[in-house]
Amino acid sequence: MIYSMQMLTMRLSKANFWIQAATYGLTLLAVVGSLLPPRHIEPLTFSLSDKLIHSVYYFILTIGWLHTYAQDVQRKQLHVVISLLALGLLLECLQAILPINRTMDAYDLIANGFGIVVALLLVRLGPKVL
Numbered sequence: 001m002i003y004s005m006q007m008l009t010m011r012l013s014k015a016n017f018w019i020q021a022a023t024y025g026l027t028l029l030a031v032v033g034s035l036l037p038p039r040h041i042e043p044l045t046f047s048l049s050d051k052l053i054h055s056v057y058y059f060i061l062t063i064g065w066l067h068t069y070a071q072d073v074q075r076k077q078l079h080v081v082i083s084l085l086a087l088g089l090l091l092e093c094l095q096a097i098l099p100i101n102r103t104m105d106a107y108d109l110i111a112n113g114f115g116i117v118v119a120l121l122l123v124r125l126g127p128k129v130l
Contacts, residue, residue: 016068023064027087030057034091037100051111058084058115066123077123081116088112 062084070076088109096104 019064020068023061023068026057026061026064030061030087031091035094035098035100035102038102051107054108054111055115055118058088058112059119060115062116062119063123066119074124077120081120084116085109085113 062080065080065084066077070080092104092106092109095102
């Protein structure tokens with residue numbers, strides 16, 4: 001019985017490692033992708049709305065960061081939410097400032113916020129939703 005619990009713990013810690021690695025990787029991808037000139041990004045996008053892509057991407061980032069950093073602590077969850085909102089704002093501002101032929105879009109910020117809020121609500125409701 002104890003051996004089974006140790007194996008389960010080891011498997012969960014390996015899963016957490018991969019979730020953390022994916023979260024860091026997706027965050028880096030968001031930064032790089034947001035600061036690439038449009039000619040480099042257009043071939044990578046698909047037919048879905050740009051705002052839907054923003055919402056889904058920030059939803060996934062939020063789930064990843066909440067799982068990695070702030071599973072059950074509401075104060076830490078607030079830090080994750082504020083940090084991701086700040087990241088989105090910073091990236092939009094950099095798009096406006098840097099000479100990469102991209103523009104700031106307030107609707108992108110709203111879409112990011114929507115994805116973040118939906119993820120936070122689902123995490124907080126947890127088993128009640130499922």
